[in-house]
Amino acid sequence: MTLASPRVIGLPHPPLSDGEILLRAWAAEDVPALVRACADPLIQRYTSVRIPYTPEDAQMLVDAGRTDTVLPLAVTDAHTGELLGAVGLHAVDDRRSRTEIGYWTVPWARRQGVALAALQMLAAWAMADPPGLALARVELYAEPDNLPSQQVAEAAGFVRADLVRGGIALRGRRRDVVRFVLERAANPAKFQ
Numbered sequence: 362m363t364l365a366s367p368r369v370i371g372l373p374h375p376p377l378s379d380g381e382i383l384l385r386a387w388a389a390e391d392v393p394a395l396v397r398a399c400a401d402p403l404i405q406r407y408t409s410v411r412i413p414y415t416p417e418d419a420q421m422l423v424d425a426g427r428t429d430t431v432l433p434l435a436v437t438d439a440h441t442g443e444l445l446g447a448v449g450l451h452a453v454d455d456r457r458s459r460t461e462i463g464y465w466t467v468p469w470a471r472r473q474g475v476a477l478a479a480l481q482m483l484a485a486w487a488m489a490d491p492p493g494l495a496l497a498r499v500e501l502y503a504e505p506d507n508l509p510s511q512q513v514a515e516a517a518g519f520v521r522a523d524l525v526r527g528g529i530a531l532r533g534r535r536r537d538v539v540r541f542v543l544e545r546a547a548n549p550a551k552f553q
């Protein structure tokens with residue numbers, strides 16, 4: 362008897378781009394920039410990257426790639442190809458029609474709309490019934506003191522839902538998080 366292998370989430374095709382930034386799969390060429398970016402205290406504080414973050418850690422991200430529940434993407438400059446950040450779906454749950462989304466921007470490209478554009482593009486794509494996915498709800502978790510991330514979420518149309526006590530585990534410690542939600546039904550025009 363052969364067991365069906367879980368279907369890997371397909372890459373957005375054509376790649377998501379607004380002409381300024383472009384989302385693509387992680388590649389070996391990203392390793393040096395990933396290591397530089399993940400030395401940033403804010404990325405270390407608010408995401409689950411390993412500390413210290415080594416070239417081996419970066420290579421693991423490149424090699425791990427996509428699965429049936431995870432779609433990690435590099436956010437790049439559409440003109441130069443330079444790495445600007447990360448955005449990804451995780452905990453994709455087709456049965457419950459929901460996914461989580463996360464992001465960071467390299468310290469040297471902040472306040473230029475990178476996270477906002479990447480978040481909007483990937484969330485809209487996820488809710489537009491791409492092949493193999495049927496999602497109606499995207500959730501985003503930000504720590505209560507991470508006001509920049511919360512502003513990005515709200516600017517992208519996410520609605521602040523509730524405070525989830527101990528909602529995430531970071532480096533072995535449970536942390537409270539504010540849950541933001543984007544629902545297709547709540548914003549149908551955006552997803553037509």
Ligand SMILES: CC(C)(COP(=O)(O)OP(=O)(O)OC[C@H]1O[C@@H](n2cnc3c(N)ncnc32)[C@H](O)[C@@H]1OP(=O)(O)O)[C@@H](O)C(=O)NCCC(=O)NCCS
Nearest residue numbers: 403407465466471472473474475476477503509510512513
């Ligand atoms: C939060 C983070 C992703 C924002 O990335 P960014 O690319 O700089 O964000 P954007 O330029 O798209 O910001 C969009 C809007 O969000 C708000 N915002 C973003 N960063 C802000 C900051 N440091 N202070 C105040 N408002 C901020 C602003 O309203 C901004 O619009 P404006 O610049 O026109 O005023 C980035 O600071 C980061 O990588 N932080 C560390 C990792 C992290 O916290 N990830 C999220 C975990 S939930």
